[in-house]
Amino acid sequence: MMGWRWAGLSLVLGSAWLGCSDDPKPTPDGGTSLDAGSDDGGTGPADGGVDGGTSGRDGGTDAGSSTAVRVWSFTRYLTANGFVDRPDDVSHIQLLVEEGDQLVPIPGRDGGPGESVFPDVPRVTYYLRWGHHYVVTDSRDLDLSGHRLGRPDFVTMDPDHEPTADIALQGLETVWRPDPPPPFPTNPADPEAMLRVTSPQVGYSGVIDLGHSIENSSWNARDVSFYHEVIPAPHIEPEKGDRVWVVQLNPRLLGALPDGGTQNYLTAVRGLELPPLAYDGGQPFPIQGTFQRLTMNELPLDWQISRFAAHAAEVNPAATLSTSLFRMEPTAYGPAESWVGYAGTVVEFQRPRGEPADARGTLVYGNPYPASWGLVAMASTSFRISYQIPGASLPAVTSVTSFVRGRPSDIGSGPIVPRIRPPLELTLDGTELYTSRTITSGGHVLAWRPPAAGTPNAYVVSLRRLMTDPNIANPYFVPAGFFYTRGSTTSVRLPSGLLQPGNTYFLTVRAVLAPGYDVSNKPFVIDDMVDYSAAHAMSGLLTVPPETP
Structure with a gap:
């Protein structure tokens, strides 16, 4: 489930929260039906572990045989009336078992809408493959369903x-903007x-920058440019119950930075639910009405970024601290234990790159959304390595995060410190x-040791492939493979053919601490968990030479 939560965040986290991240559940057309997150975090209310089955399945049958494996997947659309299930095409799923150093497929058959059955599987750990995604498990019943916000x-x-x-x-609340405006890029500590603009009924979100001062509480303008946060954006159709919220977020002072500057944050101060309207992108979005002042709340913050930064060498000996971000979001229509999709933010701020100083103070925020939705908060610190790529004018950057996520009452109850550390001693075939x-380019075994602190209940391995484009200055990475495995496992087999000749990759291993998450039952709801912490280790660049004639 990946729709995305804020483009700026995804650039920093690599996908971490939003989540992002680029760790979607596969769909036959190459799109995503998960909304969450990524190798560097992610999000969304799945039922997080959650209801033991989907669409009437009880998660406990074995399709009539003690050796059978039953797999099903539904996209579960969350609306104000609950979940609406739609079966996914699972005809391309493969079940693979290890034979020596190879992964060998076992035949399966159609089991009905959204379901496949593999009738003769030995009772061993196997690899279930769906596109780029591999679930490493011995479960006889596996629910691959994902969740999406909106109808x-x-x-x-x-x-x-x-x-x-x-x-x-x-x-509107008064907005002051210097004239002339500050040069680009702007200071991240001064948002x-x-x-x-959001419509949770259909999973829409967009942003309008207030690029000028507002002194008399009103703003009238035509053809104002803005951007959709999820592309392609959905139509807003009032006859289907879609409604639109508009929230004004203004900067507030959090405290001083070590260099004498100030750390500000954005917080929700005004809210407005628009009258029913239609919008399909073919005309200007009509945003009209009178904002209401929001009741303000307080959240004490003691974010010990220095404790996260101290683990950089465990991420990779060459890794350096990048940036740290804090966000608080509503959990639309959400069950208490989990979270689906993206419905905006009520607080967000970012530290300057490389700043290890702790962030302390009191966050004052409004919340325009129904109290029944609840809120979730996340503090995330990212690490990076830059590589100069031949022929590229800018370096390629690999990046991962360490983060803590939970309800505001949990996040604000004491210091925010790492709850789990990165996996240790990454090796490939023992090196x-x-x-x-x-x-x-053949098969390989990736291995690691458990973190020095924290007991993971799962690991997620991600493989990304380097891409260059003559029209894009900086090289970038695209997803090439994901492996989900139990917290008791410390190795996975990368199958032959996954690493292609003439390409460069890097690998990450994410240690997951998420109570209630079961990789052997519902692996793709990982980024829907509210109580969720993670830390990554990452490899250097791995180059597979071109094949020789």
């Missing part, structure tokens, strides 16, 4: 259109005011994996 019958806009809005708003090197 299932949505229609998307043309992804190439340039959205604009017609603004006629009253009741600018914005309007966030250390932190430095860059050349490898073969």
